[in-house]
Amino acid sequence: MPIPVETFFLAPGAGGTLQQQIRAMIADGILAGRLRAGDKLPSSRRLADHLGVSRITVTLAYTELVAGDYLTALGRSGHFVSQTAPVRPGLRHPSSPRASAVDWTRRVVRDFSGHRIIGRPQDWRSHPYPFIYGQADPALFDHQNWRQCALQALGRRDFDALTEDYYERDDPMLIEYVLRALLPRRSIAAEPSEVLLTLGAQNALWLAAQVLLGPGRRAVTENPCYTGLRSILGQTGSDVTAVEVDEEGLPPDRVPDGADVVFVTPSHQSPTNATMPVDRRLALLERAARQDFLIVEDDYEFEMSFLKPAAPSLKSLDGEGRVIYVGSFSKSLFPGVRLGYIVAPEAFVREARALRGAVFRHPPGHVQRTVAYFLALGHYDAHVNRLHQAFRRRRVVMNEAIRDAGLTVAGRGAFGGSSFWMAAPEGVDTEDLAQTLRARGVLIEPGRQFFAPGREARNCYRLAYSSIAPGKIPEGIARIAEALAERRAGTE
Structure with missing residues (x-):
């Protein structure tokens, strides 16, 4: 990746010659992990103009860095961070938080981060049985017509x-x-x-x-x-x-x-x-x-x-x-x-x-x-109709699987929707259940987060069918029933 020339600056009051300062600046960037193997440095002319120094000063600094295996010179292509550049022991990732002298607990006026939100694993699609709510199923989306509408919106006419x-x-x-x-x-x-x-x-x-x-x-x-x-x-x-x-x-x-x-x-x-x-x-x-x-x-x-x-x-x-x-x-x-x-x-x-x-x-x-x-050309109506047909089939499959597994539905959507609101037996904490199931490839949404603080029903959970293929639903439900049965057996 090309490194922007603006990345580099000479610190006021720094010791040593300009050549030494440039060498130290680049070497420190490599050792700290800000400049990574394969990154391309600015040309000596551009860096010299940016820093306000002579080109020969930058060229000599680059030559020293090549000799120290910090940089690699690739002919007319320029200078790159070496694949075998030195690494500082105990290197902290550049994105890791740094210590702050500011007491943010005193500075922050309101607690915005303390509120519960509906979380889901970032890798949820890699789980074979994702009963995750509100996510799009690529198999049901009208990719071609959406792409055409996007291209039309990006055209000169618009x-x-x-x-x-x-x-x-x-x-x-x-x-x-x-x-x-x-x-x-x-x-x-x-x-x-x-x-x-x-x-x-x-x-x-x-x-x-x-x-x-x-x-x-x-x-x-x-x-x-x-x-x-x-x-x-x-x-x-x-x-x-x-x-x-x-x-x-x-x-x-x-x-x-x-x-x-x-x-x-x-x-x-x-x-x-x-x-x-x-x-x-x-x-x-x-x-x-x-x-x-x-x-x-x-x-x-x-x-x-x-x-x-x-x-x-x-x-x-x-x-x-x-x-x-x-x-x-x-x-x-x-x-x-x-x-x-x-x-x-x-x-x-x-x-x-x-x-x-x-x-x-x-x-x-x-x-x-x-x-x-997408609305004007009729694609939206066709897309919603496709969702209706798919969700109807998935709901039938899930309803039968839930019934066969003996699970309890706590709330039924008489008009459709895309999920079931479920109740596990009393005493089952569905947050713990969710962790057990996640290790078995099944994702559910624990219900506690939906309730007012102090009035939670910890045995509720949500199962959505918008993001899971119909063929996966019966096995996923069976695994939920198996985990619940293990909990019942452990309390007897």
Whole structure:
């Protein structure tokens, strides 16, 4: 790899001749591991011009380094770090943390890193039985048409959309197709001024929380709930109340008095998959009107309703403008696209847009335009239909495997989704179970992380079928059942 000339500088006040300083600077970089075997150094002319010294000074320093086997001279190709260059004993990797004189526990105003998040091994694809939620299956993705849309978005015709700064605006082409192709599926009618694009649902929830909450305000969440939401709300300084869900999601009559904002996942409760029936949705809206609170509806998996037609969104039933609707392309396309959207009254969107602009302006233009083409050319609908068919087959296979293995399903998604919410026998800690299974090639998601602190159900876990081939599901479930049976035998 060529080493940028800017890497090198002469320290003020350093001892020795210029030639000695240059030699020491390069040798120290090699010994410290910053310059590695095979790296190409700048030409003697470029380094001399950069350092403000004569070329012969650099040439002589290079010659000494070649003699010491720090560098190798390859004719007209230049000088490279030698493959057999000296190595300092006990070398610390350059990326290792260095000691700091700063007491960061005192300097950091808030604890952002202490919140629990849903983790998964980086090498999860190497495990033969990955029941991992929310990851794209390459066998189901429309690579060819996505590539064509990306190339089209990178073309000369779309140069402005690719390169210009939208400031606080969004790609009008994508906004148009969100309004025309996506929102009507949820019976939502909106104007362009009522839609804001975000960096996924996580960012949308953060924007909503920052605009609506703060010290002295009260947020209500489901318990269990999406772990990222709990982290977001912890940053606002608000009072947060977690309400236990049942088989139909959040019970409206359990929303406490004094709530300012209620966060719900009515279509597919996260993580139990419970679907809130229409009468309960209407009851929640009626309670919101009576107690004067707002609702943030995270409709994160509505596209995965393949067993029955999706129930009407809360936003479509809202006659008072109390619902802030959050949608995402992460589950229907892939998580790495990092693109979602908010649909809300213009007064809220105006503030959220200004906050977004202060943080990162807008999602990348080429990503917006690529997704817009994917929608406009009909590829998105075909892709979602392909997911429906595949997930339906996988759900049948997993349902049969779970039944045959005698495992317990704690929450069933009546409309589809991409996972099962499971319950191990009482006394089983699924975090320990997950470690045992990982060594056997099986990945599950322990349930503790979804619950409010102090109210955890440690025997719950989630099994997703979006990332595992149907043929692998029965054996993976059998291994889970085997590990649970071993635990039962060990307690008898």
